[in-house]
Structures are given as C-alpha cells and as structure tokens.
Amino acid sequence: LDPKTPIFRKVFLEASAGTGKTFAIEHLVPRLLLESRSPVLDLSNILVVTFTRAATRELKSRIYQNLLAVQKALNSGVSSLPYVSYLLKQEPSCIQKAQKILEEALCFFQKAQVFTLHGFCLKILQEFSLESGFMLSFDDEQECSQKQKLKEYLKDVFRRGIDPSILSQAQLKAAFSLAGKNTETLMDLILSQLEGDKKLQPYESASQLHKRWNDAIRALPSIPSSELWHDYRIIAPRLASSEKRRKGVELFFSSIEKGGCSFDQWDEQLEIGSFFIEDIKFSKAYLSKDPSKRGLLHCGLFERLKEDFVPLYTQALDKHIALLQLASVCKAHYDKARADLLHFSPDDLVVYLKQALEKSPSFRRKLIERFKAVIIDEFQDTDLAQWDIFTRLFFSETSSLSALYLVGDPKQSIYAFRRADVYLYLKAAELLGEGSICYLNTNYRSHPALIEALNTFFSFQLPAKWMHLPMRSEGLEVRAVKSKPSYSSFLDGDDRGRMHFFVVEDDEGAGKKWPRESVEYETLFPAMAQEIVRLRKDKGCKLSQMAILVKDRFQAQRLQETFKSEYSIPCLMQKTFSPLESTAYEAMKDLLCAAARPQSLSALKRFLSGPFLGYPSHEIEGGLENSNLQKAKEFFLETE
Numbered sequence: 001l002d003p004k005t006p007i008f009r010k011v012f013l014e015a016s017a018g019t020g021k022t023f024a025i026e027h028l029v030p031r032l033l034l035e036s037r038s039p040v041l042d043l044s045n046i047l048v049v050t051f052t053r054a055a056t057r058e059l060k061s062r063i064y065q066n067l068l069a070v071q072k073a074l075n076s077g078v079s080s081l082p083y084v085s086y087l088l089k090q091e092p093s094c095i096q097k098a099q100k101i102l103e104e105a106l107c108f109f110q111k112a113q114v115f116t117l118h119g120f121c122l123k124i125l126q127e128f129s130l131e132s133g134f135m136l137s138f139d140d141e142q143e144c145s146q147k148q149k150l151k152e153y154l155k156d157v158f159r160r161g162i163d164p165s166i167l168s169q170a171q172l173k174a175a176f177s178l179a180g181k182n183t184e185t186l187m188d189l190i191l192s193q194l195e196g197d198k199k200l201q202p203y204e205s206a207s208q209l210h211k212r213w214n215d216a217i218r219a220l221p222s223i224p225s226s227e228l229w230h231d232y233r234i235i236a237p238r239l240a241s242s243e244k245r246r247k248g249v250e251l252f253f254s255s256i257e258k259g260g261c262s263f264d265q266w267d268e269q270l271e272i273g274s275f276f277i278e279d280i281k282f283s284k285a286y287l288s289k290d291p292s293k294r295g296l297l298h299c300g301l302f303e304r305l306k307e308d309f310v311p312l313y314t315q316a317l318d319k320h321i322a323l324l325q326l327a328s329v330c331k332a333h334y335d336k337a338r339a340d341l342l343h344f345s346p347d348d349l350v351v352y353l354k355q356a357l358e359k360s361p362s363f364r365r366k367l368i369e370r371f372k373a374v375i376i377d378e379f380q381d382t383d384l385a386q387w388d389i390f391t392r393l394f395f396s397e398t399s400s401l402s403a404l405y406l407v408g409d410p411k412q413s414i415y416a417f418r419r420a421d422v423y424l425y426l427k428a429a430e431l432l433g434e435g436s437i438c439y440l441n442t443n444y445r446s447h448p449a450l451i452e453a454l455n456t457f458f459s460f461q462l463p464a465k466w467m468h469l470p471m472r473s474e475g476l477e478v479r480a481v482k483s484k485p486s487y488s489s490f491l492d493g494d495d496r497g498r499m500h501f502f503v504v505e506d507d508e509g510a511g512k513k514w515p516r517e518s519v520e521y522e523t524l525f526p527a528m529a530q531e532i533v534r535l536r537k538d539k540g541c542k543l544s545q546m547a548i549l550v551k552d553r554f555q556a557q558r559l560q561e562t563f564k565s566e567y568s569i570p571c572l573m574q575k576t577f578s579p580l581e582s583t584a585y586e587a588m589k590d591l592l593c594a595a596a597r598p599q600s601l602s603a604l605k606r607f608l609s610g611p612f613l614g615y616p617s618h619e620i621e622g623g624l625e626n627s628n629l630q631k632a633k634e635f636f637l638e639t640e
Helices: 021-035 053-076 082-088 092-107 116-127 147-160 169-178 182-194 206-218 225-235 243-258 263-272 282-286 301-316 320-342 344-360 362-368 385-393 422-432 448-457 515-541 553-566 583-596 600-607 627-638
Strands: 010-015 046-050 113-116 372-377 403-408 438-441
Touching: 010 021, 010 422, 021 046, 021 053, 021 082, 021 092, 021 372, 021 403, 046 053, 046 116, 046 301, 053 082, 053 092, 053 113, 082 092, 082 282, 082 372, 113 116, 147 182, 147 320, 169 182, 169 263, 169 320, 182 320, 206 263, 206 301, 225 243, 225 301, 263 301, 344 362, 344 385, 362 385, 385 422, 403 422, 515 553, 583 600, 600 627
Parallel strands: 010 403, 010 438, 046 113, 046 372, 372 403
Antiparallel strands: none
16 A cells, blocks of 8 residues: 555565455555556556456455545545555646546456456467467356266266276275265266376276285185184174174185185175274283183284285275276276367366467467566465466566566465465465565454464464475474454453363274264364353353354264254354255245145145144144144135
C-alpha cells in the first residue's frame, strides 16, 4: 500500500495463513497498471496464477472490485489507501491518465490473465496451438476430460482378462477392495496413477512372489502336518481351535509337508485374506520357558515361519502395490486411448506445455515476450513439471519481466500436496537472492491470544530452523507472526488457554492405524464432548461457532454418531455427507409420501412414527379404526 515501496522488481513473498496475501495481490494489480512506464502494462500483460478454481474465482473478483474502488476514489478525490492518496496529490493530468487506465481495465476486464495453473497451460496451448502442436479447442480444462471413454478402454483390459502370472485372482480382489468393490471407483484410481506422465515403479509379479514363497518352503525341512499341528496347538491353543482359520492352516502345513505348493494353492492361501502365522503372539511366559521344556517337536520353527513368511504374505496382498501393478497392466491401453480420443487430463496439460517449451525455442520466445508482470500464488504447491515451465519462462536470461512475485508458505509445502516439493520452493528463493525475500508477518484472521499460543508452541525451547529437511544440512525456519490489536472474546478469562494438549498412551502393537477406534470412543470423543459442554455452559459459546477437524470421513461419521447418541450434541458433517443419508431427508420423504398417498396406511404410519411426530408403534397399530391414523388421513385429504 505504501507508494514508496518499489513494486517493479523480483520478490519472493513468504506469507503464512491469514497474513493478507490475497489482499496484497489485489492491490498489486492496480499499482502495476497505474505505475508502469516502460513498458506500459495492461491486464493482458499481467499474469496471475493460483492453484484452485475457487481461489481463481475469488482472486479475479477481488481484483475487479478493488479496481472499481480505486476508480471511485480517484473520481471522488478521497481515499484511505496510501498509494491512491499519493496519486491524488499529483498534477490533474496524472490523475486523468490514471482514471483512463482504470476505465480501460474495467471495460476490458475479460482480458485479465487470472488462471489456475492448469487453466494457464490450456489457455497458452490453445492460443499458440500451431507453435505448440496442440490442436484441441476446448473452452475449459474440465471439458478436456473424456474420463468415461477412457474408462471403457481400461475396462477392455478386464474383459480380455489379466494374466494371473502378473496379478493373481486374490491380488486383483485386493486392488478392487481399495475401491470399495466399485468398478467405477477402481477405474478412477487407475486413472489417477496414469495421468500426468507419472513413472510407475515396477514390483514383483505374482509368479515371482509365488517362486519366493516356494523357495522359502524348500529351505525348511520336510515336516508332517501332524507334527506341525502338534506344535501349533501348544504355541497358540486358542487359534488352533478356530474353525475360521483351519483352511489356511491346512493349506500352509500341507505345502510344508510336500515341499511346495502350486500357483493356485498359493493364490488360495492369499484369498483367505489373513495369514494365521501373523496372529501368533509369543507370550513372555512362553519365551521365558526353557525351549526343551515347551513340549515342542520343532523348537524355534514357528518363530522362523513368522519371520520368513509374514513379509511375503503381506507384500503379496498389499492393496496399494496391487493397484500400481494393475495400472502398469492398463498403461498400454491408456496410452492408446489418449491417442485415439485426444484426451488430456489437467496434469497432462502441464506435461504437454513443458514438452512444447523444450522443443520449440520460438514458442518459448513468444511466451516470454507476452507477459511483463507475473504473480504466482500458492507457490509452495509447485511440483517439478510446473517448476520447469516457470524457470523456462520467467527465470530465463532473455526474460523481460518488469515484476515477478512468488507468493507462498513453505510450512505448507512439507505436506507434498499435489506433489509439491519444498526443495523447489527453497531453490526459487535462492535464485531470486536473499535481498528479494519479503515477509507478510501480521495475522489478521485469528485472535491475538491464539497467535501468541501458536508462536509459543512453534518456538518453545526450539532453534529457529527446527523443522527438519532430510536433504538439507539445516532445517526450515518457522517464523513467529504478529497479531492485530487485541479485542474482546467470549474466551477471555479462560484459564485453560487457547491451546489444549493431552497425552494418550497405547501399546506398541497398536498397529499403523492411529488413533484406534477404542481410543476414540474411550478418550478422544468424551474429551471433545466435555469441552463442548463446558464452553456452552460457562462461556455461552454456540454450537455454530465450533468446528472439529477430523482425519477422514469415517472418523467424522463415528464422531457424529457418538455425539448424537451419547451426548445429545447435534453436529453437521461438511461436504462429504450426502443429504440423502440425513434424517431430514428421510423425514421430508415420509411427509411427502403421506401427502401424496393419504389412502396408504403404511405411508401414514411411516410419517407418524418418523422424526416429525415420533408416535410410538403401539399408538398407530391397526387400521383406520385407530383415531391417530384416521386424523392423519383426514388432514392430508383436506390439504390436497
């Protein structure tokens, strides 16, 4: 906002959440228009790139609204914006020139170059179709997707059958279960692995895994099944008596006795879905007993079986590996489909533009000359292909940019969202130089007390660069942010502070899933419910002022059901919950059915027993001799 701040330069702008980066961008654009001299910029020369459609719509709208506000200020002669106030002090001819620039910008605002990254790639490929060799004419990147036709090509792979030596029947089922046993979802998952020119890592085929399994069996002595059962019953008597596990046990013991198994027998072992050896737990009492006194015929055998075969079984049934192998099988069909259909996914557009820039120096030159000022928002989400495009266009020696702004938050880059790479972010900062780095360090979104708590949390007894980066000798610096002036809050005087922590302890053998559902029901959910009740009672906080972030939609459903059934706390799941599954939908459906068919006793009973009225079943038994049913029928007949 300060007119003394030079804007025609290269700036690496670090901006944490809530520090006003969108506000900064919406004011940068009018300043670039009003203050440019040589060359003079218009909206077609200024490129603004962000990473989501929602952000693009918001940014475009805010830039337009701000241009209107600046125009209004120039016309009225009054403004609270420092750079506009400075302009109003200039000669009348300067003000008239500025008014003309803004009038033209607003009149031709459709020229504004504000895009998602994928939208930018599509726009450039279409505009320079001859130079890039991109001969499609879609209006929007979404229209490029012909997913349904692509899926039909992929389904051909399944119709023709998949070579079981690559993926066995059990492994196919494992991949299918990852998609919730839904064919369309499976096709979407396969496409997600193939789009964007991804490199698929090779994994061992089913025949190779079967060979390793048999090699491990042949490394064992030939032992009769009866002796294996004898030791199994001693080591795990409860498991050995399980009928559910018997089939898997007999298959495995038989293969040891015979010194191997066929491919089909191995696959049958996998189809069971769990390996009984993995369930064996060697208790402390068992391990502390002298091996010679355990009564075993083959001491140490089951420990060896667990060590050798559990990893093989786990690898063979890994759902994610099976999906990647399935994608590899489908790749040839996918490539043919793309050629036949001229299909380009959003990520394909990035790859296509990258390749076109590599191949054609003249195309690259035209693009470099096209833009004079560039603002890249959410720069921390940049991946390798996108970085290649940016460097060729905006970091080249022939670039004639008047201004370049890279805006982002490196702390968000560590999540590798959309294949983002924090090292690319840091490399860009180094390319621009230390003198180009600026910071937005005041948070305008959150309460000062929360900002103070977060600053303490991220700096307490820690060095400035505590966030570890494996590929660098030093970590990522986490900077404290300032806050806006304090203001009153219903949490004022709450001695519990703005951030609460509690520790939950569990066994090391809890597995990869954390928190376990038992921990949720016994600890996490009750703690949340108690805090909600406390805030409502002591602080007068409304439920609509509270939000709970969850790990996934399944945890959200468990939380919602628990809050409703055990604590009578109503809550609403955002986005992921279908209205068709809600109580409100069912209640409205019952009401409309009763209104449409008042002669139907079943429709009347469903409505009367539903959420609206909640009649118990004994009060709506029988037929129209029941006064409640008769009244309901008469009511709906009268309202027809």
